[in-house]
Amino acid sequence: MIEINNLVKHYGDKKAVNGISFTVEDDEVLGFLGPNGAGKSTTMNIITGYLSSTSGTVKVNGHDILEEPELAKKDIGYLPELPPLYLDMTVLEYLNYICDIKQVKRSERKEQLAKIIAMVKITDVADRLIGNLSKGYKQRVGIAQALVGNPSILILDEPTVGLDPNQIIEIRKLIRTLAKDHSVIISSHILSEIQEVCDRVVIINKGKVAAIDTITDLSKRLAGSSKLLLSFKGDAKKIMNEIRSLPGVSDCKIRISDKDIHEAEITVTGNSASDIRTSIFYVMSRNSSPIMEFRSLDPTLEEIFLSITAGT
Amino acid sequence: MSKDKKNTKSAVTDNRQKTLKLYSVGTIVILLVIVVAANILFDSILGKYLTFDFSLSNQNSISNETQDYLDSLSADTNIRVVGLMDRPTELNNTPLRYIVPLLDDYATKSGGKVTVEYVNPETYPSIRQELDREGQYDLTADTFAVCYQGKIVSISPYDCFTYDTESSSYGYYVPTANAVEYTFTNAMANLTSGFSAKAYFVTGVESDSSEQLKHILSSLGIDSADLPVSSSFTIPEDCNLIFINNPQTDIPQNVASALNNYISTGGDFIVAVNFYNNVSEQYPNLNSVLNEMNLNIDTYVVKENHPEYVLDNIGFEALVDIASNYTDFSSSSQLRSGYARPVRKYDNPYSYIKTDVVLTTSAYATAVKINEDGGQSQYENEDTYNVAMYATYEGMKDAPCCYVFGTSYFTSDEYISSYGYNDANVQFLRNCIRDITGMNNFNNLQVDSKPLDDYSFDSTKATASNASVMTVIFMIIIPLALVIAAAVVYAKRKNL
């Protein structure tokens, strides 16, 4: 369990973190969501004992990071934004070194490393130089590093940033496996990523907590302002009016294009997001307008903040 | 209410960080205080007790030779050593630190034959009168006077060391050898043996200074003075030995005839020349003197070709063998020589002149002529050349004798100051002087300076060929192997 209380961090005049408080329960996967520069990395660095806070406290399983740093750090595995890799070492040399500095017992080392290497799937690069690995593999080695010493808490700072889509899927899979027996904090600036693996989300912006919620509650709240994108052929004006008149639709903007494929951005209120698609389909069908594309639009973080602040 | 709570909380954390900062700065300050205190403690209080003399020839105790000499003196001998200063208390970083403790050792180990006292002539001006009734010795403050039966040898602390000429550029004088015991014991031995002699150096023929040589003479109890060449050149009555030490130009005619007179009255002399800056000098006048002794020096340079003798790459610096009659002059069987002129027997017909070979090259040396244009031309075939010779008149009482060195590697300041008083060449020279002055009749003691820093190799191993092997190993093979290792490791790991 991690208790974070009123964390403040100043860089000179700039307040990177400004009074953040939240707790992470045992075996929970917590998403830490915020745009770039929100203070996610700073908060994580403070939790793991890398940076000091200007004020505020962090307790890891009851140990204050400032007062009992050794005990607190034993329970944490950390993958920073920039993975702390020695490019001049091979993966095995590096992991053995991590075992050394994390004081893993010699007798357990071999078994533990074998388990970790199998889990993060780096068996075939174990003897290669870290500097020669691809970004995805480097990230895995970084995660392997965090797993050494069997910490009960994993803190991963934007683990998928800079990876290609295949690698992202692989890393997410890995995180879901890890989530089974660890408490995990994952930071990200992409909502969908958090939604996929997390139980709860802490959303921060400009150094302050904007919302703390379970994924389900958050979905509900966000549902209040979901959006749909519809591309179609046909009489744009007429269709727009018909859609606007549907119950639950609060707005419909249409971009009319020359190539007679038009795009409508439909804002939906209420809990009827699933129903409204049926109604829209019938509208189009009535007008004999072919649907070229029909999907829900992911809200941008800005919109989430807007809707959250509007809701409270 | 909740606001208050927040404030106190942040105040608490602030204090905690202040405490950590104070702790951090505080520990640094405490450590600094401890370190400075410990250093002062070790430096000025414990320092004296925690200094150990591990030197082989314990710098602060007299050697067996000195002990034997002291034991050989009769029990009622009284040698007074007077330091013309207050007894020094602060010895660090002064030459006195090697002198004061050693003199104390003389006093304790001589059983009363040597007494040591310190009298400052500024507070007790009468001390000069007391020691030196006739005022014939120059007793300056801060020197030591060794007194025996009214005779005095004055020793300055700075004369008790040889200095590293190179490190004077660092701003301080680094003694390369501690000759304190050498100086004092020799002074005592000379006083008690009653031996005295006077040597004159012929100067004004572009010869180098002979300060080191004069030191050696004075430790042998021989006073020295300069004798400049001039139109009224005469050799003083009290002269026992003439030195012509590395003249770059020939001696004038009148000096040559004065020397011829000197020889005919049984005078002794030592000549050293070399072939370095004076390649075309033929020394006709000097040779005319040497011819009287049936010797001659040639205008060639000796070039050694035997690889085990060569010291430089060319063969101009090389080892020379000591002729069998002179092997007991040195503990080493070979000596160094460089830029030597060959010394040879002349064709003087008088059979009472007896010459003797002293130092020779290997059988593979050549004599080389340096042409006007600086090029070399070979003069004679491979042969053994003499680098030093001795000559005397047989069957004559008080016969003249001389040593002639073709090289400056025995007598020059440059050589002696770079190799020290214990060098084999210097030892050899000292024995030549003992021999020529007949000192051995007075004082048979070989009281040399303590063998402190003789770093010479066995000369058979320090050859040019060995040196090049070393060059290859240490400057090429080892560094290159490491660079190759670096490249291999780099290439191997790069592609892992």
Next chain:
Amino acid sequence: MIAVFKREFLSYFRSPVGYIAIALFSFLSGYIFVNNFATGAVNIASEVISLRSFFVVIVPIITMGLFAEDKKRGTEILYYTSPIDLFSVVAGKFLAAFCLYGIMFVNVFIHMIVTKSCDGIVDIGAWGSVIVFFFLAMLFISIGIFASAITDSQIIAAIFSFIMIMVIQLLSTISSLAGNAIAAFLSMLGVASESSNSVGEAITNGINWLDPFAKTSDFRYGSFSVAPLVFCISFAIVFLFLTFRVLEKKRWAKS
């Protein structure tokens, strides 16, 4: 500590740095030795003393990366986030650099063996200067490590330690210059020449007190004393402790 030592020490040999540093030292010491050898007399003490002048080059090379590189690559985070004592990190890195020096010094031991086998002398003075060499190495390496910890640029670290070591090597010159300059300045201000001279002398002596070279100059004659060694080792500890504090500052500093 052993973990960090092992990594840093081996990393000298994973990259060319270690080999090149040793090659450089081998070449320089070989040069001095061979030159002495050619004259037929080898004084190991002089060789070791000459080698001390290369501290100013070799120490920055082997210490500049120790912390600066970690900071640049982001690997220093490992020291803060693992349950390892920061002082043991400092000590481990110090030991690694010191052992590299030890390996370089094998050259001199080889020279000693050659000297012995040529019937030369390896006397107590030679061993004295070896002892001094290692104590000075401790002092200078700790300075180099400190330089590396206060910046994340290897170049700046190297320049800083270069200057520090240079100044220490020139202390005897600096002290007399400073003493004379101050004496001259005081007498210019109208202070009686006697007292201004004594002030100048006091300053010269004060600065000289800090000179580890002057303090240890007697070792080469076989006269060993503990005080200069205490001086070197205690100031080495001071610099290592300062390094530790600089690193630890991140744990509590407010900004």
